[in-house]
Amino acid sequence: MTSLPLLTQYTGWPVIIGGGLAAYSTALHLKSPCLIIAPHIGGEGTSSALARGGMSAAIGPNDSPECHAQDTIKAGAGLCDEKIVRHFTNAGPKAVETLLKWGVPLTRKENGQLALHLEAAHQHPRIVFAGGDQTGSLIMKSLVKMAQKEERICYLTPHHLLDFFVEDNELKGLWTSAGYIATNKCILATGSIGGLYTHTTIPLNNRGCALGLALKSGAEAIDLEFTQFHPTALKTDKIKGRLPLISEAVRGAGALLLTNEGKRFIDELAPRDIVGRAISFQISQGKGVFLHTQHLDKGRFSTIFPGITASCLAVGLNPDDEPIPVQPAMHYHMGGLKVDKHGRTTISGLWANGEVACTGFHGANRLASNSLLEALILGKWIAQDIDYCSDHHTINQTRYPPLKNQTAFLSSDWAFHSLMESHLGIIRYEEGLKEFLSQILPESKKNSCALTASFIAWAALNRTESRGSHWRNDYPQTNLSARRLNYSITDLKSLME
DSSP: OOOOOOOOTTTOOEEOOSSSHHHHHHHHHSSSSEEEEESSSSTOOOHHHHSOEEEEEETTOOOHHHHHHHHHHHHTTOOOOOOHHHHHHHHHHHHHHHHHHOOOOOOTTSSSSOBBBBBTSSSSOOOOSTTTTTTHHHHHHHHHHHHHHHEEEEETTOEEEEEEEEETTTTEEEEEETTEESOOOOOOOOOOOOOOOOSSSOOTTTTHHHHHHHHTTTTTTTTTOOOEEEEEEEEEESSOSSSSSHHHHHHHOOOEEEESSBBOOOOOSSOHHHHHHHHHHHTTTTTEEEEEEETTTSOOOHHHHHHHHHHHTTEEEEETOOOOOEEEEEEEOOOEOOTTTTTBBBBBEEEEOGEEEEEESSSOOOOOTTTHHHHHHHHHHHHHHHHHHOOOOOOOOOOOOOOOOEEEEEEEEOHHHHHHHHHHHSEEOHOOOOOOOOHHHGGTTTOOHHHHHHHHHHHHOOOOOTTEEEEEEBSOOOTOOOOOEEHHHHHHHHHHO
């Protein structure tokens, strides 16, 4: 058992776990005092700060929120919640206004209108961006600056979540590395699970630990089997760990995908899952795949994409003169904690936003640049829900059980990257999924990463079809009657025993 101090100054406050766009959008939209708990307060180490392309919104000529919704639903391969999709796409233009109000320096054309990128599977250019390909970094800098002006926003850093105190499916409080906070309002905004994989474009510390804690506490999850691999990460043996992302906007600007034999093999603007599988197949046949960027529509590569250029130059590659070697890498998790349109999970008092949450917006395959849109808008809806529903019930500060030793369970140690890549990668099959579970399930009682990974494998095993980002070699057809799949800890308990 572990004894932690009682942090009475934050009793009853909304506590936001995370430091990316999902966290800061929620904090800035809240009217009440709130607390952000994160390793850093400046957005460092988050997927948001790494976002290259931009944010989608139907603000261009001949575009509309309904057209944006249709593109999202088509990419989602039949599993989007269409009502939720339209809620988000209708809110897109206002979300752009919010970014401008918060000081984000979105790029404009010479006539003063916002510049728009075209990206894969979008019918129209609708991606607002900043700094060429540094949108996420500039968004985070602006939001952090705004938040630091707000006295009602407080911080505990560098700290992290240890566990939830849940009784009768109601949040009573939470343990953090700084102490215990009695509250019935927690917003989980802890990001992705990409760090479980060998090749990923996101921070390596994003390994689904907080998702595992919520699942252990009884929260339901949905769509966990849908893990999106970005088709074009920089392929290099000079980098160990997170691979630089070669944005979808590069292909939208006219770059071509060619093999080392000079053959074009795929429509560059097809949905990510299709392009990713096509590249993976070429690599499996012993071929190299390259993005040829020497004849882009809008000028020199280094001028349009300075951030990507810097990443290439760091490994000795000049994209103005040389093709860029690429490979798929784990990029985004469509699944997560099941939430409604207010961001409420199935545990009363626990909300979730960003990649740890699943609203139904993305379906089986996320449309490019929809993730920043979702995190920004859902942050607003969560804040409105908390402000509106803020209760005045007395919160018991003194009655809480001592924390069991969580050190081992919360460890981010993970020795199964290659196993995850082999059996839960772009191509899956029953034998591999069962082999994965046989090795990882015994670890899931003592490691939150293993618990999260076990849920993903179990969901992939139970979806006996191929759809969107989930491809089963043994079930290559799409089942037209298939539905979204929910899971909770009870689904795994019998397997874990």
